[in-house]
Amino acid sequence: MRWNASSAVHSMPLFHSVLTLRSRPVRALLSLSRRHAGMRSAFLLGPAVGWIVLFAIVPLGLVAGYSFLRSGASGAVTATPTIENYTRIFTSPLYRRILADSLIIGVEATVITLLLGYPVGYYLGRLKSRFAPLLVLLVMLPFWTSYLVRIFAWLLILMDNGVINWALSSLNVIASPVQLLYTRLGVVIGIVYSALPFAILPIYAVVSSIDQDYVDAAQVLGADDGAAFREIIFPMSLPGVVAAAILTFIYAVGSFLAPAILGGNSAVMISNVIINVFLVLFNWPFACALTIALLLIMLVVLGATSRVLSVESLYGGHGKS
Numbered sequence: 001m002r003w004n005a006s007s008a009v010h011s012m013p014l015f016h017s018v019l020t021l022r023s024r025p026v027r028a029l030l031s032l033s034r035r036h037a038g039m040r041s042a043f044l045l046g047p048a049v050g051w052i053v054l055f056a057i058v059p060l061g062l063v064a065g066y067s068f069l070r071s072g073a074s075g076a077v078t079a080t081p082t083i084e085n086y087t088r089i090f091t092s093p094l095y096r097r098i099l100a101d102s103l104i105i106g107v108e109a110t111v112i113t114l115l116l117g118y119p120v121g122y123y124l125g126r127l128k129s130r131f132a133p134l135l136v137l138l139v140m141l142p143f144w145t146s147y148l149v150r151i152f153a154w155l156l157i158l159m160d161n162g163v164i165n166w167a168l169s170s171l172n173v174i175a176s177p178v179q180l181l182y183t184r185l186g187v188v189i190g191i192v193y194s195a196l197p198f199a200i201l202p203i204y205a206v207v208s209s210i211d212q213d214y215v216d217a218a219q220v221l222g223a224d225d226g227a228a229f230r231e232i233i234f235p236m237s238l239p240g241v242v243a244a245a246i247l248t249f250i251y252a253v254g255s256f257l258a259p260a261i262l263g264g265n266s267a268v269m270i271s272n273v274i275i276n277v278f279l280v281l282f283n284w285p286f287a288c289a290l291t292i293a294l295l296l297i298m299l300v301v302l303g304a305t306s307r308v309l310s311v312e313s314l315y316g317g318h319g320k321s
Helices: 003-033 037-066 082-093 093-126 132-144 148-159 164-172 183-207 212-220 225-253 258-263 271-279 282-307
Strands: none
Touching: 003 082, 082 093, 082 258, 082 282, 093 132, 093 183, 093 271, 093 282, 132 183, 132 212, 148 164, 148 183, 148 258, 164 212, 183 225, 212 225, 258 271, 271 282
16 A cells, blocks of 8 residues: 555645544633633542542442451352451450551561661751762662562571671670571561661651751850750651651551561561461451451551641641741
């Protein structure tokens, strides 16, 4: 088939007409959005809201709906409404203990992560150097590596003949290997390592937004560096600390790979139980109930935090004006 230049030229007006007809609804919608503020907001937020509803709200609603059903033979779900899945969670000593252990490990990991992350976030936030962006990039570098690979690296570090025990033995600190792998401590180490960027970055963002004039004014009034930190920088950095604590706690309580690979049977967390109930026992309604219970606990934590610190203060309430 030959390409005919003249026929292509003659078909251009038709092509332009088709494009014009198809673009008229879009132009009309844009014109309407310019005249009405509510329409403009709906036009801008509609895609994002639709995405959240379709891929977050609807699946969550399905999970909540399944949690009130029964599991029949061979994992078949029967359409019989019941609340026994929730009563089983909160009346069984096993699941209460696993939930409690998950929360305690989450608190332990959060405290350690904040103690390690705050100095780094503070230093990066107050650093006035051309190398500051490079250091921030190094903090984010672990995100570029597979989480599974990083956890397996800690498996090699914590094992009996791993890096830590080898170093301690070389320094004659220990006579026999210390049990670090498949322990609660190993799980906390893995979670803290993975959660550190989630703590450092919010603290860095808030500290870097603190106006230096506040510190200079305190020093003019006689405050030394320690007093300026205690009275000015630390109180104004608390929103970042709270944001880091929330992110770290949620991440820690919902961790799966760290307890599965580094904890073994010594530190079973709720996420491991949910996966086991889903994929091994095929009890989908009960697994959904465990998921909703974990979500409700997270919502309670966020609700309690919101009473202490407003959302506005988390995002620049004490920043530069």
